[in-house]
Amino acid sequence: xxxxxxxxxxxxxxxxxxxxxxxxxxxxxxxxxxxxxxxxxxxxxxxxxxxxxxxxxxxxxxxxxxxxxxxxxxxxxxxxxxxxxxxxxxxxxxxxxxxxxxxxxxxxxxxxxxxxxxxxxxxxxxxxxxxxxxxxxxxxxxxxxxxxxxx
Numbered sequence: 001x002x003x004x005x006x007x008x009x010x011x012x013x014x015x016x017x018x019x020x021x022x023x024x025x026x027x028x029x030x031x032x033x034x035x036x037x038x039x040x041x042x043x044x045x046x047x048x049x050x051x052x053x054x055x056x057x058x059x060x061x062x063x064x065x066x067x068x069x070x071x072x073x074x075x076x077x078x079x080x081x082x083x084x085x086x087x088x089x090x091x092x093x094x095x096x097x098x099x100x101x102x103x104x105x106x107x108x109x110x111x112x113x114x115x116x117x118x119x120x121x122x123x124x125x126x127x128x129x130x131x132x133x134x135x136x137x138x139x140x141x142x143x144x145x146x147x148x149x150x151x
Contacts, residue, residue: 006077006088007031014070024059026066030116033078036070037116038063048108055108060133060142065100067117068129068146075122076150091151098126099147108142110135117146125151 011031014021024046030037040046040063048056073095080088117131127150133142 002082003078003080006080006083007074010073010077010092014066020062021066024062026063028070031070031074033071033074033119033122035116035118036067036074037114038067038070039112039114042111042113052107053109055110055113055141057102057104057108060104060108061100061102061144063113063115063133064102064117064131064142064144065097065146067115068100068131068144069095069097069148071117071119071129072122072127072146072148072150075119075127079124094149094151096149097146098149100144101146102142102144104142106139106141108133108135110137110139110141112136113141120145122150125149 011028015028025040026038028038046056046059113135115133117129120128120130127148129146131144134140
């Protein structure tokens with residue numbers, strides 16, 4: 001399997017089989033070693049402040065964390081040379097968030113939200129990503145920095 005086939009398989013897995021991501025409605029729209037992006041639509045179930053109809057801060061944090069984790073995983077996958085599926089799954093099972101910082105800039109309002117991430121550093125064991133969340137109008141809602149275990 002080449003890198004693109006692996007990333008497509010991981011993307012399909014994340015889009016279809018991760019229950020929480022399905023519940024929130026995340027759809028991965030970009031996934032490579034340089035940048036990841038996911039989108040999700042407003043749902044009343046994602047509301048954190050009912051009187052003001054604002055996105056829950058935990059959903060914001062989860063979207064940023066997921067985007068950061070994706071770009072970190074893509075960087076790890078891009079360094080593998082023709083891995084077996086079992087080796088790839090073993091590596092993916094060890095990936096996780098070490099640290100996450102979220103800065104909330106504006107209330108989460110909109111009909112669609114886009115979380116994106118770029119890699120700051122991608123090493124053999126740890127990767128660091130910078131993430132942003134915008135609404136469909138480009139309003140910057142939050143940004144974050146995430147550190148991820150990838151090896």
